[in-house]
Amino acid sequence: MSQSIHFSISSSRSPNLILPKHSYAKSTLPPSNCRFPVTFVRRPITASSSDLDSSPSQVLVSNNGKGGVSVATSSDYLTAATDSSSIEVDAVTEAELKENGFRSTRRTKLVCTIGPNSCGFEQLEALAVGGMNVARLNMCHGTREWHRSVIQSVRRLNEEKGFAVAIMMDTEGSEIHMGDLGGSQSAKAEDGEIWTFSVRAFDSSRPERTINVNYEGFAEDVQVEDELLVDGGMVRFEVIEKIGPDVKCRCTDPGLLLPRANLTFWRGGSLVRERNAMLPTISSKDWLDIDFGIAEGVDFIAISFVKSAEVINHLKSYIAARSRDSDIAVIAKIESIDSLKNLEEIILASDGAMVARGDLGAQIPLEQVPSAQQKIVQTCRQLNKPVIVASQLLESMIEYPTPTRAEVADVSEAVRQRSDALMLSGESAMGQFPDKALAVLRSVSLRIERWWREEKRHEAMELQDMGSSFSDSISEEICNSAAKMANNLEVDALFVYTKTGHMASLLSRCRPDCPIFAFTATTSLRRRLNLQWGLIPFRLSFTDDMESNLNKTFALLKARGMIKSGDLVIAVSDILQSIQVMNVP
């Protein structure tokens, strides 16, 4: 299959099209109703690279080996003129766009873990209004019926109220954790107290100071004098005696024990990992949860304690064989030493990653977590995969209505690193102030993003070439150039017409100054794109004719008051690999 790039020449091309950089200022642009001349190529392009015309033009096209380009029918224009309901965008984003204009929309996406304090319909609605892009369900907790009811509520909210909240299911994973405390919300362990950790199942009443452990081999594996860490050190115990299946421990660091908290044990200052290495990443219970997720049509499945790319590939083929459109994205949670060792291969195999700082901080020294975060965020950006920074961002807000200064600084740093998304865990699941915590993430994101744009703090991140094929390389070059042009020309928005979402991700990867309007044909892709930095996903049916698509989009968006004549836009598409610059007519 031959690939080609073609710079088509417009007969009406403005001789001044490529202006010196300073004259790109908006004030020098043509009057608002003047659209830059745009050339549409309506035939397969066969020119070879040597035919490249180095003279400037507004359209950069390659046929990407896809053959002919179809021409829109007149009914497309009719639809555009009459049917303004045929474009769908999230109601919150629409309101934000109208209120603040293009440039001030939030770029960093927000994920909320749903739990007992956020699962009601009104509570979910408040989170959606507050900017929740993705609702996360942690399969460590709650029954499948409970999770199903949350999924149904979110779907109903989307349908009835015009939100586009995506659903992420997070697997339990097969690491060692405590039982569910017999229904109590928490238990307090005090310094010096003796607690029993046991694999025994307690049916109704849990004996005092006794904790159930989910892993059969627990009593065999631990040794006297081992240190037992709950939730990576929130509470610490020392093993003092083993009696059959019971392990007696003395509390050395007091604290709150939460249901199903993760357990790690340490010997001579290092994490005991042998047993974890033998446990499968995806347990039998996880597979059943995954079947449940596929049946319920979740948008993302996050896999806990990923060790290698293999498990991700396995899950992806499992999903492909079972899900109708295999349109569930797989997110690798980076929370173990092995996942750090195999970081690149894991991220490459996945559709995104999560910096799961909770468990990560239990496996590596805490002071190494920030640099690991930075590395994971950068690697994801290089490899064009969305990344979520998770855990303890606003931990104190579980109990208090305002965050600590340190928490605000931590959130700011994640935004400054330009991670795609920030996640609330306990803050939204069982905290007292889910909406307030979300509002803090939102306002800190907006503030840092604005500061970064106004001060022109573009970090020169050299984006390496990823393209595995020539066609991919063309897409990449187009998006890199379009993003650069968008910054230099100070355009109002980038438009991307994308069937697979790939070109939209590539634009997001460049972290341009302006928002990216991503037009896709399916609702499920629209929801998945919701996780990516700077993307405003729209559902729109479009054809292979870019002129028709643009006319239709302009008409629909103008009818909704989301753009106006004179706005400057750069449009790219993966239909025709093209870049076009224009004022909205």
Ligand SMILES: Nc1ncnc2c1ncn2[C@@H]1O[C@H](COP(=O)(O)OP(=O)(O)OP(=O)(O)O)[C@@H](O)[C@H]1O
């Ligand atoms: N569905 C739920 N039902 C009840 N409580 C929940 C639920 N989801 C979360 N929680 C509570 O919120 C806390 C924080 O949630 P989070 O999802 O971070 O879980 P976690 O147990 O810390 O494990 P993970 O490492 O998987 O994130 C949990 O410890 C639990 O107490």
Ligand SMILES: CC(=O)C(=O)O
């Ligand atoms: C989110 C998660 O799983 C963690 O931080 O451990």
Ligand SMILES: [K+]
């Ligand atoms: K989990």
Ligand SMILES: [Mg+2]
């Ligand atoms: Mg975890």
